[in-house]
Amino acid sequence: MAVKILAHGDTDGICAAALARARFPEAEVWFARPVSLPKYLGKVEPGTTVIICDIAISETQKEDLFGRIRELAQRDEVIYLDHHPLPPGTLRRDVPATQFAHEIGVSTSELAFRIFIQDPNSDLDRVALWGAIGDYCEETDFVRDGLSKYNRRTIYMEAGLLSQALGDATGDYHYKRDVMFKLSQGAPPTEIPEIVDRAVRATKREWEVYEYVKKHVVRKGNLAIVYDLPSGSLGKAAMHALGVAGTDVGLCTRRDEDEIDVSVRRRAGVNIDLNEMLRHITARLGGSGGGHEGAAGATIPATILDVFLDTLKKEIAPVIGREPGLKR
Structure with a gap:
């Protein structure tokens, strides 16, 4: 068989x-x-x-x-x-x-x-x-x-x-x-x-991404955003973003024609389920999303990016708190 x-x-x-x-x-x-x-x-x-x-x-x-x-x-x-x-x-x-x-x-x-x-x-x-x-x-x-x-x-x-x-x-x-x-x-x-x-090349590129994030990160409330990352890992850029900006949630995007890939990360110990949140937001607005509690992603129509970000910002603002421990 x-x-x-x-x-x-x-x-x-x-x-x-x-x-x-x-x-x-x-x-x-x-x-x-x-x-x-x-x-x-x-x-x-x-x-x-x-x-x-x-x-x-x-x-x-x-x-x-x-x-x-x-x-x-x-x-x-x-x-x-x-x-x-x-x-x-x-x-x-x-x-x-x-x-x-x-x-x-x-x-x-x-x-x-x-x-x-x-x-x-x-x-x-x-x-x-x-x-x-x-x-x-x-x-x-x-x-x-x-x-x-x-x-x-x-x-x-x-x-x-x-x-x-x-x-x-x-x-x-x-x-x-x-x-x-x-x-x-x-x-x-x-x-x-x-x-x-390949690993050495990727690591060098990762430090280049870190420098890019430091120059281009935008803070909106408790959300750090890097728009349209030219190359490199969206997930790692999202993590760098929250570290550089001092927020609890970091987000990075990359456009591919009519769609936008989004990666979201949370700071360790933050009490928020990114998987559940992205599933609910994309189900309401369009696209698809999900992943894990502390690391998730979505693919959305490019036309809804502003609404998506505004919704995410409002969703995280009232619920974020800190818990003991550093579970990812």
């Missing part, structure tokens, strides 16, 4: 896909986003096992997505692994996959290791550790135990190089697929071609 793996193209998604492919070495791997997942599932041929890794369920695409999964699951196996919050009003039992592994606060890579590898003595646990660190999901027993098995600095160095290199790759899915294949075979990032050079 054919196996297709659909994964998010970030560090956690690629590491989770690598662990799935270690279990199914002949599997074909596609990269997808929440809004494009139904389209990719529509291309799956009968007689194919489908594995979905680290792709959030889009509120606006939910019905189409569930309909397609239900179709596939009637005759074949559909395994869905994810750690993003579910859309409002959605229960785990509503997801019509034959197996749905979902846990917030745990990386999809860790879920993939539990399901596809299972052997606690396998060195592939390193791949799960790199994925967890890359997605800031380190506060689990699995990660703590893993960091006791290996040298902590080495694991973090490999994870940092991998995350930075994949950030440099962005839309280079051929390279990301090559990295995923190597990881599935147990190769550490330092043994994968171009990883170090």
